[in-house]
Amino acid sequence: MDLKLKIWRQENAQAKGEFKTYNVAGVSSDSSFLEMLDVLNESIVDKVETPVCFDHDCREGICGMCSLYINGRPHGPDDAITTCQLHMRKFKDGDTITIEPWRASPFPVIKDLVVDRTALDSIIQSGGYTSAKTGGVPDANATLIDKYSSDLAMDAASCIGCGACVAACKNASAMLFVAAKVSQFALLPQGQVEKTKRVQDMVARMDELGFGNCTNTYACEMECPKEISVTNIARMNREFLSSKVCSEQ
Amino acid sequence: MSNTKALSSITQKVIMSLMGIFLIMFLLVHLGINLFLLPLTENHREIFLASAEFMSTFPPMKIMEIGLFGGFIIHILYGVIVQLQNWKSRGSKSYAVASKTKATLASKTMIYSGILVFMFLAMHIYQFYFVKLGLNTGPMLEGTHHPDFYKMAIDLFTNDAIFSTIYILSFVVLYLHLSHAFQSAFQTLGWNHPKYTPIVKALGEIYAIVVPLGFISIPIYYMIWG
Numbered sequence: 280m281d282l283k284l285k286i287w288r289q290e291n292a293q294a295k296g297e298f299k300t301y302n303v304a305g306v307s308s309d310s311s312f313l314e315m316l317d318v319l320n321e322s323i324v325d326k327v328e329t330p331v332c333f334d335h336d337c338r339e340g341i342c343g344m345c346s347l348y349i350n351g352r353p354h355g356p357d358d359a360i361t362t363c364q365l366h367m368r369k370f371k372d373g374d375t376i377t378i379e380p381w382r383a384s385p386f387p388v389i390k391d392l393v394v395d396r397t398a399l400d401s402i403i404q405s406g407g408y409t410s411a412k413t414g415g416v417p418d419a420n421a422t423l424i425d426k427y428s429s430d431l432a433m434d435a436a437s438c439i440g441c442g443a444c445v446a447a448c449k450n451a452s453a454m455l456f457v458a459a460k461v462s463q464f465a466l467l468p469q470g471q472v473e474k475t476k477r478v479q480d481m482v483a484r485m486d487e488l489g490f491g492n493c494t495n496t497y498a499c500e501m502e503c504p505k506e507i508s509v510t511n512i513a514r515m516n517r518e519f520l521s522s523k524v525c526s527e528q
Numbered sequence: 529m530s531n532t533k534a535l536s537s538i539t540q541k542v543i544m545s546l547m548g549i550f551l552i553m554f555l556l557v558h559l560g561i562n563l564f565l566l567p568l569t570e571n572h573r574e575i576f577l578a579s580a581e582f583m584s585t586f587p588p589m590k591i592m593e594i595g596l597f598g599g600f601i602i603h604i605l606y607g608v609i610v611q612l613q614n615w616k617s618r619g620s621k622s623y624a625v626a627s628k629t630k631a632t633l634a635s636k637t638m639i640y641s642g643i644l645v646f647m648f649l650a651m652h653i654y655q656f657y658f659v660k661l662g663l664n665t666g667p668m669l670e671g672t673h674h675p676d677f678y679k680m681a682i683d684l685f686t687n688d689a690i691f692s693t694i695y696i697l698s699f700v701v702l703y704l705h706l707s708h709a710f711q712s713a714f715q716t717l718g719w720n721h722p723k724y725t726p727i728v729k730a731l732g733e734i735y736a737i738v739v740p741l742g743f744i745s746i747p748i749y750y751m752i753w754g
Binding site: 285287296298348350351352356377379382383384385447449450451452454482483485486489490491492493494495496497498501502509510512513514515516517519520523 | 533536537538539540541542610613614616617618619621622623624625626627628629630631632635636638708711712715716717718719720722
């Protein structure tokens with residue numbers, strides 16, 4: 280496959296940045312999107328130029344490190360996958376592919392396609408801890424959890440924090456991410472001890488960091504590589520409202 | 529970045545949705561009365577005027593009226609505040625390639641449909657409510673100081689094609705606004721449930737079509753048979 284790539288190049292957070300066009304020839308349709316970028320970077324290095332910076336780590340769809348806004352969609356044209364799991368067979372020979380970094384005020388560009396997503400880590404940190412019994416190893420069956428709730432909690436916990444929800448949202452809202460993190464605890468007995476404080480602190484931190492308000496377009500759910508459901512957002516809203524109304528804190 | 533929100537993002541949206549649901553209920557009452565502009569019964573004019581009289585003179589309705597204006601103002605005010613915050617969050621750099629995510633047109637254009645509905649509302653208040661307040665002139669019921677809203681409405685629908693067109697288009701825009709608003713309000717309030725959400729969504733779609741269609745049927749009737 281021969282492709283034309285329009286890639287956002289930006290020296291640092293302060294630089295203006297612009298699109299640069301690259302032509303790559305002989306790309307295998309079996310290669311992944313990131314492997315295609317590796318091939319491009321090798322050709323750029325051969326010319327003694329600075330390669331394109333992009334985030335990646337596990338390359339097996341579980342770490343949440345890769346990002347990229349490809350042809351108008353976070354993680355590219357396929358559903359429920361991360362960029363590293365996107366394969367070139369999803370494109371056609373001669374295609375022009377536009378690659379942009381996540382765009383959101385709380386995600387400043389570090390360089391080229393790499394954005395700073397520590398805001399998401401900061402929200403997780405604001406959630407605090409879960410109290411646990413000390414002493415001997417507890418019996419695995421001592422805490423009863425129904426299968427339905429445990430499945431929902433597991434679904435919420437599958438969020439890898441890649442930030443595609445923020446990138447897809449026209450409001451740059453992080454509600455789906457925060458809702459997943461709140462839900463994974465709210466659904467389980469272990470999460471009940473600090474549930475009031477947790478949801479209030481995480482929502483407050485989310486607002487503080489400058490993420491937008493949710494207007495229920497559900498673009499986040501459509502682009503989430505882990506298919507986190509917006510029912511989690513409704514759950515977080517319930518948790519937040521009940522904690523505000525009922526709690527003395 | 530510092531937090532510029534006086535209320536949390538969720539609280540803001542909850543206030544908006546509660547006011548929205550209140551406005552949705554009001555719209556149904558308004559339609560109920562307006563439908564008597566159509567010759568549904570022999571004494572439809574008397575029913576319409578009696579309802580208008582009741583709405584403007586019955587004391588508890590006065591309190592409701594204040595609540596209604598408050599509801600509109602809060603809903604609009606927070607709609608604008610939330611939108612300004614959201615534009616700020618999105619940042620100055622926008623994507624070069626427009627989003628290919630299949631979010632509904634209605635959900636993506638709430639601020640614009642809201643502004644258009646507001647413009648219609650401002651016109652509507654000037655044309656009708658201001659007559660009641662004595663700030664605008666209009667026909668009065670014989671021997672009283674009460675405006676003849678029936679005559680005003682029928683005259684406009686029969687003789688003013690531009691007004692009727694604006695009226696019809698405004699309700700098409702309202703359909704767009706309502707088609708997202710109804711289920712969105714429930715989602716914001718946390719009412720998302722595997723059993724009931726499909727019912728809420730269906731009810732929302734029916735409401736968003738039936739109510740604007742009800743309003744639109746009146747000018748269409750008078751434009752054709754007036």
